[in-house]
Amino acid sequence: MTTQIRHHLTDDLLMAYSAGSLPEAFSLVVASHVSMCDECRARLAGFDAVGGSVMEAMEVADMSEEAFGATLALIAANEDAEPAPAPRTGLFPAPLRDWIGGDVDTIVWRGVGGGVSQAVIQTRGPETVRLLRIPGGTAVPDHGHGGTELTMVLQGAFRDETDRFAAGDVECADEDMTHTPVAEPGPDCICLAATDSRLQFTGLLPRIAGRIMGI
């Protein structure tokens, strides 16, 4: 599953995710990619280790006298071991499946034109994250970005002006880039795409369907 991934997360995304300051929409793409990519999992562990060093080097803030007893009481009140999240069972990586509460068969797709469909995933903050479904051989309408766009392929593959992106790969496009991803012939290409401003489809569409969609 991990060997064929060629396009990885950038250091700044991994560090922001590790530091806990990445918005939910982007965190969802990062967690999904790391679930499939041991290279980025190891890089993320390196950034987490920086956090560990920061923690270890902290000056201390005294805990109250009762703190230890109160913590034992918290443990006694709920001693259940916290389970690791259940592994992936279908198309979606576990963090995406758990966020949505289901796999691809639960998605309600809305057409955005040209045969392309999307489903916006609810997250907090001004950033957005959506699933895109592009029929094989079809182009995603031209779009510019107000900011960063992070796209992960979940199924199929697409090409754009820069390269080919297949399942597990991520493309990080900045605000200057206007690109036209084209899905390779074959099964639908399904992507998870986060943007820090709303996608602007140039020309084809007056506006994207509302943010609140039933998924």
Next chain:
Amino acid sequence: MFTEPDTSIKADASLRGLPYSGLTPVRSSRPKGNLVKVAEATRPAPDWVPEMEAVRDRKDQRAFKALFGHFAPRVKAFLMKGGASADIAEDVAQEVMATLWRKAHLFDPARASVSTWVFTIARNKRIDLIRKERRPEPEDLPWGPEAEPDQDEALALQEDCERLGEALAALPEKQKDLIRRAYFGDLTHREIAEQTGLPLGTIKSRIRLALDRLRHAMG
């Protein structure tokens, strides 16, 4: 492995906020007979792995108290640096330590130091309880019985983490401060973009090898 009588006294001292004189470090790969002598001669910083394993394997409350004495005041300070009030930081630090206990079975010394493990729990609690956001976590790769991490691997990673700490401590003050602020949650993603180039190659390679071995064991 766990040096019980010694620990409880010193943990108590640190709970009262006295300078922590340090637990006798117990390195799992060293021969037992030499432990105290080696430790007293060189006094390396304790890595807390034996205490964490005692909590994981035996629900050892004494070991937990030692971990609490060392980490809870750091977690509290960490959360306050991120903007939490003392009261909230105190409550969340207790939640962090309770989670450390409940998630002890997932701790793997070949993939994280104890301070890294504590940091990730504290970070997640900050997101969950203070920022009231959700954090999607990557799917975990649990170690199966055939993939039990070996002790040398774990020791090597602990040493890598120690060296990373030293490398970070040696950075110029300004850069160190930026990194600290990034991990306190003070910097946005865009501000973090300039903070790459940290010396993480060794740890990354070490963990990558451990993951490769795990994948192999899982078939």
